[in-house]
Structure formats: structure tokens, C-alpha cells
Amino acid sequence: AVNENSLKRLNGYLENLQKPGFHSFKPTQLTFYVREREPNSSNVQESFGTSGFRAVSFTLHTRDLLSTVLDILNSCSLSTEHIQSLSVNSQPHKEAKSTLNRPIKWDKTYYSFTGFRDPEEELDQAQRVETTLTSWLDDNEASAVVKLKKSLPLREELERLKFELSHQLQLSDIRWQRSWGIAHRCSQLHSLGRLVQQRPEVLKNVKGRTVVFTDRSGMSAAGHVMLGTMDVHHHWTKIFERLPNYYKLQERLLFLEDRISQLLGGIQVIYIEELQPLLTLEEYYDTLNSFYNKLLDSRLPFHPQSLRGLQMILESDRYTPSLHEFGHFTIPTVCDPATLRWFIIAKAQEARENLKRREEMMLTEKELMDTSAEKLSLDRLYKEPSVSSAQMIDCCKRLLEESLPYLQGMHLCISHFYSVLQDGDLCIPWNWKS
Template sequence: MLSMHSDLFILQSILISLVNIPENGNLKSPAWFSGFRSVSFTLHTNDVLSTVMNVLKSCSLPVEHMKGLEARAETPKGPAEAGVPFYRPIKWDKSYYTFTGFRDPEQELQQARRVEPTLSLWLRNNEPEATKKHNASLPRREELSRLKKELCQQFDLADIRWQRSWGVAHRCCQLQSLSRLSQQNPEALINLQGHTVVFADQSGMNASGHVILGTMDVHHQWTKLFQQLPSYRSLQQQTEWLKERISLLLGGTQVVHMERLGPVQPIAEHYSTLSTFHKNLMSRRLRLHPRSLQGLTMLLENDRSNPCLHEMGHFIIPTNCNPPKLQVFLQSHAHEARQRTKRKNQLQVEEEAVMKQCLQSLSLRSLSKEPSVSSSQMILCCKRLVEQRSPLMQGLHICVSHFYSVMQDGDLCLPWDWKS
């Protein structure tokens, strides 16, 4: 295979040949003055050089200038010179990650390659930058809080959330857009009463019944969604009915959906999954006591082949799972599921207590964690933070993650297993 440089040279040679005017520049000679003529040729090889040579010969064009290149192409190439597929990874501008909330893989790779410093050293080096960014973001934070409070009170919203970790400025813009719509067309937002609004990638209603507003959508699309909310609520009621029927068939096991574990699942897709699973259960008569599995939970997955028990105590069940096989699995793992669920609940209680202690002891403005950080990891991290009591963290927003980072609004990301 020829190198890219050679391929470009060959293509350039075609252009040279096609416009190869005689050196004397006599355009009135018979060969040039006779006008265009049709030519035809057949491609017999998949080799670039041979193909070009055939094209030139078929068109009665000179090929002398190709001889040197032909000789080079016939020279055996070593492994290092052998042609390799040309690959150029997409490299997005930094603003893309800021706007979308996605993680910058290049930045994370650079962070991973660095030798991880101790927490105290990293704080000394980065606390000034974090404080500066935080102070600069205070007006936007106040504006964000004001807009959120006003919209929730005006339209009786349960809450306003964000699916991605957008910065404060982007969140403000999204709330300002919703506020402008409420001023221009207040009747359109009446159907939002009692709902939780979540800003995400696409508009709709998710499996939890929250109203999803696509951040790239215009007011017309939001208004259309608000008009469709009554039908969405009807679909949500049917979804709840299916969950109740499934619970009765499975001894009290509740079907749950955890938004934080994955992307937003539309309510229609969730309903379809529940309907398929319910029909599958109805096809075979199960013999489960109505309350034998009370208190247990399960997730349904379309792309799973076998049921399993998650470490946090909930079952993960394929939508098309064989009912008798499912009954045996649930009954045989019920005790272990209860033990894991009990342990999970204990960890959550302990996590809330230690987070509250950490928040107060270090005088933090806020303390949160990424969904990928488990309760046990968060507990260990907070206990160590309380023991270290670094004064540099006072008044800052802390997010426990898997890496160090100073976010655009001054929030600090710390790895849960930071080095002391």
C-alpha cells in the first residue's frame, strides 16, 4: 500500500497530465485544437499507481513522469514503511465539554498520567484558583437561586434539576429561558403544576414522571410538550397500574427505576418494557405468596439474558425472563437480597450522618458526590476529611469524585481515596 504522500503525488500527476500543455505553448497545434474527445477505460486493479497509469494511457496522456514513482512503488517496504490506515481522532474544543457537561477525556487522561499528589499539597496549589472562581460565580449563583425559587413558587413545581453537570452560567441561561416563556405565555406552564422539571438533552417525560426540557429545544417545542402533559400523565398512571399488577404477581416485589444509574428513559419506553414483562408473566401461572417477597425491589432490562442480584440488594431481571425460572431465582435469593438491602439502608443512614458532620466541621458551603461513588466510599472519604480538618476547604463547594479538578465555578472535585 502506498503512503499518503505517494497517493497525493499520484493524484497531482493526473492533474498535471490532464493540463499538460506543450512546452512551446502552441495551443493551435492539431493535437490541442481538435477539441474534446470521449475516452473510456476499465479499472482492473485496486492499486492506486496501476490505476492511474491505466487512466493516463487510456486518455493518451504522457506517463513518462510516472516512471520514477513506479520504480519507488516496486521497492520492497519494511514493516515500518508499510501502509497503515489513516486515523485522526476527533478532538473537540474545550467549550464543547463545558456546554454539554460531558467529561473531557483528554483532560482526564492527563490527570491520570500525573502522579497523584497528597490532598494537602493539591489544596495549597489549587485553593486560590478555586476561591477566585467561586467569588466570581457568586452573582450567578444568587441569580440561579432566585430564578429557581421564583419558578417553583409561581408554577407550584416540586423541584428543578439538571441531568448533567452544567456550570452555573448555563443553568442560569436555561432558567432565564423558561422564565421568559412564562412571561410571554403563562398559560402554557399551567400543566407543569406539581411536576419536577429536569433540564436534559431531549424533551419529554422520563420513567419517574419528571418533565424533561431539552436544552437545545426552542420555546415552541417546550410549549408543545406542556400541551401534551395530560396524555403523558395518563401514560404514567397506566405505568403505575402495571407496576402494581406485577408486584401482585411477584409476591410484593416492586419494580423500580433509577435515573441516576443511566441515561434518561422516556416514559413511553418504560411503559413498553413493563407491558412486555407483564404479558410474559401472565403467560405462565406463578405460585408465589402475595407478600412473600414484600420489601424487595427489581430493575427491568431489555438487553439482559439472565437475572442477577445487585450488591445493593435489588434484582436485575431480563424483560423476557422465563417466569418459572424467575420464580425459582427470586425465592432462592430472597434472603440474600434482604440482607443486602438492609446493609444498603444502614450505609445510607451512616452516609447522611457523616456528610452532615463533615459539612459542619469543615464549614463547607456544600458537599456532594458523583453517582459512581458508593456509600461506603463516601463514608470513608468524609471520615478522613474530618480527621484532617484542612482550613483551605472552608467556604468551598466540594464534590467527591475519582479525580482532582477545579470546576469552572470554583467547585472542587476530590477523589474519594485521596492520599494524605
Template sequence: MSVISFLRWTTRRCSTPVIVQILQKSTLSGAEAITALRPFYFAVHPDFFGQHPREREVNENSLKRLNGYLENLQKPGARSLKPTKLTFYVRDTAEKKDEILVSGFRSVSFTLHTKDVLSTVVDVLRSCSLSMEHMEGLKSSTEPDSRSPEAASAFYRPIRWDKSYYAFTGYRDPEQELEQAKRVEPTLSLWLRNNEREATEKQKTSLPRREELKRLKKELCHKLGLTDIRWQRSWGVAHRCCQLQSLSRLSQQNPVSLHNLQGHTLVFTDQTGMNSSGHVMLGTMDVHHHWAKLFERLPSYRALLQQTEWLKERISLLLGGIQVIHIERRGPLLALEEHYSSLSAFHKRLLPRRPALHPRSLQDLAMTLESDRTSPILHELGHFIVPTACETQELQSVLQSQAQEARRRVKRREQLEAEEQEVVRSCRAELSLRSLRKEAGVSSQQMIPCCRRLLEERPAQLQGLRLSISHFYSVQQDGDLCIPWDWKG
């Protein structure tokens, strides 16, 4: 038996009473929760899913929701929270290799309905089949965390463990992996020389599928009276064709219920329902029965959408004409029911103490509602982010004091968007690109200098290819090239 094997065996034997003692504690502080969830963060951290954009998006969104759930549990007088369903892609670990897919990770879905931080931590670790041996290092004290609320709520900060931890457990050192990735990152010209042929061949092979996708989309939009068909994820062309073929078969088997789709936009995503924009969502993992049931319920969804729009108008009238919007982020779309619930709760809080705002003083500005925030803030893009449970006096103060700055940021955003459109158009034309787009998470401030550098370098290998500006290098299955926005020359 090796020394490390002996140490692991000894730890397992000796840590059991300690684990039992920890699990018997009635509370867990924010600092202890961070410590206890370290192996979990290491297994799901989005930084290690650079080559898998879809899985990265899912993990980022789920981490934010888990963070908000834990933060709310620590608030004084917190009551039972609404059950929260989470999905994570868990990276390879030494103890679960038999369950790992070829891609190096596995998908885990579970629903949190816990009432305290400790049970939440245990539920997350168990659901992901992660060890709890490391919990022996937690403090035995059950006193609340003395750090600031902001620090206590940052549940997915970068992990910084002593190097001996990774040697002992067999886990990979994230800092070391990131450093290695930076050292081996090639220049753009070298990477293109090595991958241009593969991208060209894949793109050529995908052409018949692309034509089939275009035909299916046009045919279904006309047949069902749809405004548009969209996809939230970066699925491949073959995957998208399969989804449209499934919808086409359903339209033949159950044509009556699909009449309700007329005038709607259809979005293939992770869940079935209607989103906050009124688009019909079809969960790609759901069976036809779930889709058909949704189509039958669309009239009731339209009634709920009308109620939602009415609430937005009432809130706007109470807040100086400011527009209530929702900005879709990466991850699951916001369901209409959840959006209506947030608007209704916010509207009820505003009515008793209406803010003293001029009826049209904020009509050129916008705001979004978020349930996991504690104070209203001004986003860098110029819209206000307002907590659902925001105090009226505090909200009025923030809106009035930062209205001018909000207008300045909106104007700057519009200038950047116009500049981005122009430089993208020039880049596509002068480099003879078949298409040029950017991935979610790439800002205008990143896209603009990236395109300008491409215009200066003029890589000949890009001619006739589809280019996507991202955070990493990859050749997608249909031949699209992904390059990082900050590529090396």
C-alpha cells in the same frame, strides 16, 4: 519521506482490496467486532474523560446501549431491533484535528438501525469519522465466535495492543497515559496548596450568579406551580441561569400551555418528554417550540403515567408483592414511553404462566426491568435486575432462592446510607465546608472512608469552600473543588 510515512502510505495502498473483502462478508463474529471497534473504544473510552464528568457519563451510557445492541444482534433468530440513538464524545485523533474542539474532543450523534453486527461496526466507525484500515487484520473466517456468550458480549473491554501499533498509527497508548497519570497524581495537601486560591476566587465571583439562580428557581416554581426544578447534569451556575431564563421567556410568550406544568417536577436534561418517574424533561438543546409542544401534550402523558402505575401494581400482585422500581443511572433518563413498553411486554409474559408465589412474600423487596439482560440477578444493593424477556420459572427460582440474601443486602445498604449521612454531616461541620456532596458513581463504601480520612487530616485550605468527592482532581468553573475519593495523604 520518513519510514513511518512510507509504511502508512503502503498500508493504505495495499489494504483497500482487503477492506472491500471484509465489507463484503455477510457476518462478523463477536471477536472480530471487538477488533474492528478498537480505535472507536480508544477514542471514546470514559477513562480518558476524567476532567469532563458530563462527557464521561454520556459515553458510559452510550457504550452500554451499543453493547446491548450488538449483543442482541448475535442472539439466535434475532430480528430487526428498535432504532437506537447514540451520542459520543470522540477524543482527538491524528486524522481529524480540524474538527476537534478546544476541549480536545468532538460530539457525534447517530442512530443505529442496522440488522447485523458487520453493518453496525461499519456504521459506528463511519459516523465517528474513524479509519477502517485496521480491519485488514480481521480473520477471513465467517464462523461464529467460539468464546462464551459472556466474553463475546463485553464489547468495551480495555484495549491491549502491541506497543508497535501506537508507534505505527500515531495513536496514544492508553495504558501508558494511565500510568503517567498515576505517577504524577499529587497528594491532597499539595494539590490544595496549588489550587485553593483559584477555587476561592472562582467561588467569590460566582456568588451573584448563585443568588440569581436561587431567585429564578423560586420565582418559576411559584409562578408555574412546580414542585421542584432539577438538573441531571453538572452544568455550571451560569448555564443553569440561562436555562431558567429561557423558560421564563417562554412563560411570557406562551402562558396558556404552561398551566399544564402545575404539580410537576421539572428536569433539565438531554431530551424533551416525561421520564419514568413522571417528571417533565426539557432537553437543553431543544428550541422553545419543542418545549411548548410538550406542555400541550402533558395531559396525554399523565394518562400514560397512570397506565404505567397500573402495570406496576399488576406485576407486583403476580410476583409476591415485590415493588417494580426504576433506578436512574448516569446518562439519558428513561423516557416514559420506553418504560411503559418494557412493563407491558413483561406483564404479557407473566400472565400465561403465573409464578407460584405467596401474595405478600416479597413485598419488602424491589426489582428493576432491563431489556439488554438475559438472566435475572441480585444487585449488590439488594434489588433484583430482571430481563424483560425473562422466563417465569427461572424468575421464580431466583426470587425465592435469593430473597433472604436480598433482605440482608438491603439492610446493609440502609446502614451504610445512614452512616454516610452522619459522617458527611460531621465532615461539613468540623471542616467548616460551605457544602459537601459526591459525584454520581461514588458509592457509600467509598464516601465513608474518604470523609473519615478528611476528618483525620483536617486540611485547613478547605474552610469555607464547596467540596465534591469524585474520581479526579479539578476546580470547576464556579469554584467547587473536586477531589478523588481515594486521595493520597
């Protein structure tokens, strides 16, 4: 009865081993009564002891058929030579094991029909398991603290340099297009400071403007003075000398925006620096001019001022128009005029409603950011431009529900991915998982 019961359990264990997608194995203890053999007998014939049988107990925990069979035979002191000789061309046991244990790849319909779990699908799901916020902070908080402490003296120097240059040149602001490190930013400000000392006369035209350190020099579509970080003082000097010409081009650009507005029923053409690609003033002017000429040729029948109060931006890397959560239209420069007219008219009321909600949403976002920064004792909380207000609001609401002592005194950036920046800022995705 004992052997019969153990055989049934052994049979079930071996069957499960051969089922595709079966991964849940519980250690199984079995007991068999086997006939005893003479201790030193090398003959096939067996002799019996006093009782004639001995009890053999062992636990099955292996996950492949070959290892399981070998363990059973070894536990019962039975020969395994015939098992190990099964390998093709007398391969070693290790190779035989991999040959006999290679998985069978079944068609997807097999798993649907039988209800067995698909091992490939389970592997894909395991790889898609998202990192949780707390686990990521556990792994990265210590290194972020070290980097942040190391950067503190440079952060103070950066603020000092920025304040002094802004005051000296009477600038509206100093910004950076990219997330360069603090040391890199200080170096750029030192370089600008040296130019101020060497050529103070060329910087008189920059008064009231915003200076942006970026990849190239010129003037941006938003009217900011761009200083290329790879350019030398000679290039920067040329940009400052050409500022009066840039200002004239900017006036022509504003006139062009006004002409487009008149052709589109009074809708205002705007450029949103945070949402659009960084364009030079010349590039943006060419984009507007091309779009304006297309509108002139199409002669769209918009009633004058019927769309007054609405806003639109132009983008050259899109093909279909859309409506932003803040109420402005995003119009591709290649958009068919008839499609453009239909879309704007169809979405005009929704756009007006979004514009009304914009101020409320921005106020809610700011309040939640301030509250989150205070509750989590953050030194700074900010977001990447690509994170929308709705996403930021959702993120902050969930942060307020968490207890995250790791974040005390840290700089937290809401982004689309997890990362520790070189100066200790923590980046987390807005849709982080708890």
C-alpha cells in the same frame, strides 16, 4: 594498591551499568596513578616527570556505558578517537551514543530468574502512581478559589430565579440532569421565565411536578417534566400542552408495574432515577410491557405475596441479575425467567436484611456528610449519584481524619476522579489517597 582498588570499584560500576533494570547509581569517586607525558608531546612515546606518575581523581555519575568510558579517558588525558569511531558508518558522537546505549529487551523470565528489576514493569508502576489528595489540592486550590469567587454573583441569581419560578408555577422542584455551569443554568431559567410570561395558560398543568432540564423534552420514567436545553419555546410549549396525555400514560405504566408485581410474588417494581439511565415515559413503558409479556409466557411459580416487601428495578443494558447494597434487585430485561426466579429466591433473605440496613446507612451517610462539611468549613459537600452510600461513608470518615485548610469555604463534590469544575467546585475521587 590504589590502582587495584580503584579498578575493582570501576569494574563494579561498569557491571552495574550493563545490568538490565539497574537504576540506582551512587556517584563513585576514583583515584588512579598514571604515568606523566610531556605537555606538548605528540609522539606515542611517553617521557616521565620527576616522580614518573601523577594522581588523577574523578567522580563517576553517568548512567550509560559510553559516557562513562569517555569521561574516564578524558579525565586521564587519554585519546577518545578510537571510542568515537566505533559508531556505524561514521555517525556523529550523539548517534553513536544512542546506538551503543540502546537498552536490551529481555524476556520476563530473565528478571524472574535473576532477580533484577524489570525496567518496563517499573515504568508501568511509575505511571500508575496515584495522585494524593494533598498534592492535588496544592496544585489546584488556587484556580478553584478564583473560579468560585467569580461564580458567586451568578449562584445567587440562580437561587433567586429557581425560587421565583418554583413559587410561580407551584413546582415540586427544578433540577438539572447534567453538571452544567451556573451561567448556563441561569440562562435556562430565564428562558423558562420568558415562556411563563408569553404563554402562562400552557403551564397550568405543571403544578406539583418537578421540571428537569436535560438533553431532550418529554416526560421521564420518574414522572418529571423534561425540558431539552437545545429545544426552542415551541417544543417546550408542546410538552406542556401534552401533559394530560402523559399523565394518562403514567397511570397505565403504574398498572403495568402492579401486574408484574403480582406475577413475581408481590415484589415491587420501582424506578430509581439516580441509579438508572434517563428514560422517557414511553421508553420505560415499552420496557415494562416487553418484560411483562415475557413473564406471562413463562408462568413462573411464585407463591402469591411471598416476596412482598422486596423491590426490583429493570435495566435493559445488563445481562445478569444483581442485588444492590440498598436491598433492591437489578433485573435485566433479557434475563431468563428461570434464572430470574432462582436468583430472587436465593437472595431474598439477604435483600430483606439490606433493606433494613438502608435507613441506618442513609442516616449515617447524612450525619457524616454534615460533620465533614462542618469540620472542613465547606460551603457545600455533595456527591455524584454514581457514588454509593458505602463509598461516601468511607470517604467522609477518612476526610474527618485529615487537616485540609485548603477546603475552607469551597464546594466539594465526591466523585470518581479529580477535577475542578468551571464554577470552582472541587471534584475528588471517593477513594482518594493520602
